[in-house]
Each structure stands twice: as structure tokens, then as C-alpha cells.
Amino acid sequence: MSEALRIALLGPGAIGTTLAAVLHEVHRTPVLCGRTAHARLVLRDDKGEVVIPGPVLDQPSAIQSPFDLVFVAVKTTQVADSAAWLAALCDEKTVVCALQNGVEQQQQLARYVNGATVLPAVVWFPAQREADASVWLRATPRLTLPALPEVQRVVAALRGTRCTVTLEPDFQSVAWRKLLQNAVAGLMVLANRRAGIFRREDIHQLALRYLQECLAVARAAGASLADSVPDQILADLQRAPVDLGTSILADRQANRPLEWDIRNGVIQRYGRQHGVATPISDVLVPLLAAGSEGPG
Template structure:
């Protein structure tokens, strides 16, 4: 049994926490969402979806890491713009054998975490194909669990990387370890950029975007631009035809609503800068045109300006 702390126990983090606790691990959840904390502490955390339906009692659910103590595994599952605060809060959880996995959409988060906690215990995580949501406080739902990948940020030994992954595998997840973390991250990003911004702007689910010719034209163009930027950056993508790959993965979770769409519906800040915005930024740096992503970013920022 491992002692696990999930910092960022929102939709995705709650799925991780619930399944790991159900597998017998000691799991501590940390989130700033007060209603979710109260519901989990009162009634337990219910996780349902493709993995089944269960309600578990976490070891703790609170708004801070205070009192948790050193953990075997620390998962930073916050949004990209919250990673610095999460990393700072994780300092007291890290011992000589702790594995810290930082899991965010887009690019750049791991560098910001490493600047705060160091790089020797750090792993980069990539997950996808979950379609996770919190339909009500205390309840997490997920449509799938297609992709869970980890790689050492820099110095984390392979055996420690594998030990962290084993906690996930014991909870029913299928993991894959990567030496080439750029490939790992970009193979997820080409899917993120296809559906995150497009769903956010249209209000459609992933399946609806795939089925609608106009929406798919935008989504596939966003992804094609990301593939072009990856090629210019000399990043290996081992997925066959990238656009077909994106469409196939998306087709496995047709009812999913990406987090950017959920954020927009709740009038919250989105991760557009880390996802579609990262393609615009890197494209400009590398001399690769990214007109579709540029427009998607501009429209989402314009929408957010009306409520942020």
C-alpha cells in the first residue's frame, strides 16, 4: 500500500483518488473547491463511469497539504496556471523516496514545478481519453481512461518512475513509460488542441465535433498545425496518420466535454494559453504559421474577457 497525495482533486484528480483508494492505497485529496471537500467528507467520494461505480472514503480531503506528511507518491493534477502554488504546497510531502508526478495539459508546466521543488524526484505525466467531470460535489464521472504515460523529467531513476506507475496500475489504469518525454507530451497535445478550443467555442461534445463537418474542419486544422510545429521542433510522433489518430481517440469518448468547455460553462479561466496558445507561441518561434489556433485563442480570450 502506498501513501498518495493528489493535489488538485477536481474532476480528473478525483477519478485518480477514488480508484487508488479503492485499490487499498492511503489517498489524501487536496482541492480549493469547498463544496466538493464538504461532500466528500460527509458522504465519501463516488467515482463512476467506464471503471464501474463505487464510493470510497479517502484518508483525507482538505484545502491544504498541512498535516498530511511525507507521501510515497504526489500527483500534481491542477490546471497549468496553478502549478506553482501546488508545487510550493508539495514541499512538505516530499521525502528521499517520493515520486512527484506533475500532470497538466499543454506545455511548460513541468519546468515551472521543477523550479520550485527541484528535478531529482520529478516525473512528467500525460493522461487522456478520460472525459472526466464532477456532475455534483462529491461525485466524479469519467467516460474513459485511454492514456496514462510517464517519463522522468530529468534525474528520476527508472526504477522509481516504474514504482510510481505501479500505484496507478494497481488501481486499474494501464500505464506506459517513455524515455522521450517530448514525444509523450506532443502526442497528447495534438489531440488536446483539436478538441479543447473547438468544443469550448461551439459547446459541442467531442463526438459532435467529429460528426459536424464545419466543427471538424476547425478541430483537424488545429491539430494539423500542431503536427507541423512538432515537426519543425524535431519531435517524433509515433501515431501513424496523426489526424486519423486524433479522430480515432476522440471517437472512443464521444460524450466527453473537454475541461475548457466545462470551464467556459462555469465562467472560469481556461487553459487556452497552455493548449492552443502553446501552438501559436511555438509556431511563431519556429516560423510555422498557425492561423486556426491563433483565431481559436483570440475568440476564447475575447469570450473570457466578458466574465473574468
């Protein structure tokens, strides 16, 4: 089945390049689509590099027919601008796997995909774009998907690759846990520093209070997460390399729009919806929004 699938990848950034590489290694190279034409993509890790042959198509008119499986790795701030791509790549028989942050991927993509089935995914590997446009992968790639019949197309595509796939019956809880990890990275943006800041005691205490606030909202939204989750997330961040970045920090440093709403604003929005106080979000969210959108 996997060999017969017609696979496309939209958004060859850090996450997209990683998925393209693991598919290319098992001779399932996807059709690559993005805003900028590239002759090839390069993924590097501690063991060497993988070169994914292009081209990266930069015009939706180049797509002649819909695909069986489309991995969407554009940021949520780029979804509306990707409407023409999604219309060309998808129809009602397509499965779309959203390699995006947040807990609202299905709602964000549904209007653009011509009736395709949209599957959310939780991406668990740190990958970052380097100055030479290559991507540096710092851990083994793995995905968590909801335990639904529709995911078998994704499982088949990734079978035999070095990207492990876990099917999770309680996907909502896993997605919210990842959201907490993404939300606390907003402090890196405001400080303009990488993961090393979490080794400071004052930032540790602020981050812990914020994560506890996020945890209360997640539980109100239906997630089943233990009291220990905030401490676990902070422990992971403190063990991380001090120079470990995050996509939202890279966007801020490049003066690009930030995914502040789906990473941080969502905590504030769901808190208001469920009657949960969010005093730290009420400070963080306006600052992140202003950093993204100005004016000034």
C-alpha cells in the same frame, strides 16, 4: 514497495478522483488535498461506483511531513495558487507525477516542489465531473510515462490497479500527440458544443487544417508524428459520444479560467520560436484568451 509508499493526491477533480479510486481499490488510498473540504469522493462508471473515504484536506498546515509520491492533478491555471500545498507535500526525496495537460509540466512545477523530481504523464482517460460532484469515468484509465528510472515509484504505486501504465522511450512525441488532441478541443469551447460538432463537415475541415498546423509545430519542436495523426484524432472524435465533453469546455461553461495557454497558446509560441506559420492559432488563441480573461 508500493505498500510502504506514502502517497498524496493534490487536486481531487475528475482526473484526481479517478486516480484516488484506483489506488483505494487496492488499499493504497492517498491523502487527499484540495481547495474544498469533502467527506468523500465518488467515482462512477458502467460497472458501479467507488467511494473514496475522506476527508479531503483543505489546509496545507494539516500536512506534517513530505510524501514519497505526490500526484498533482490541479489544472495548470491553479499551480501558483497551490504553492503552499506543494511546499508542504514535497522535498528533494519526493517524486511528483504531474497529471496535467500540455508539454511543459516540469517547467511549470519545478519552482514550487522543494527540489522534488517532477515526472510528466499523459492521461488517456475521459472523466468528467457530474452535477452531484461525483466523477463519471467513460473509459479504462491508462497513463503514459517517460521511460526513466524515477518512474518506478509511480509504477509500484499503480501496480495491480485497473490503471495501466505504459513507459515510453519517445515520451516527447506521445505528449505532443496528446497536445494536438487537447488543442483541437478549443473549437468546442468557441462553439460551446460537445464532441458532436466534429461530425459537421465544416468543423471537420477547420479542425483538420488546425491539426495540420499543430503537427507542423510539433515536428519543429522535435516530436516524431506521422502525417496520419490529424485524421486519426478526428476519426476518434467523430466516433466519440456526441455528448462527450472536455475539461476546458466545462471550465468555460462555469466561467472559470481556461487552460488556453498550455493547450493552444503553446502552439502559437512554439511556432514563432521555430519559424512555423500558425494562421489558425493566431485567430483561436486571442479568442480563447479573451473568453478566459476578458475584459467584458
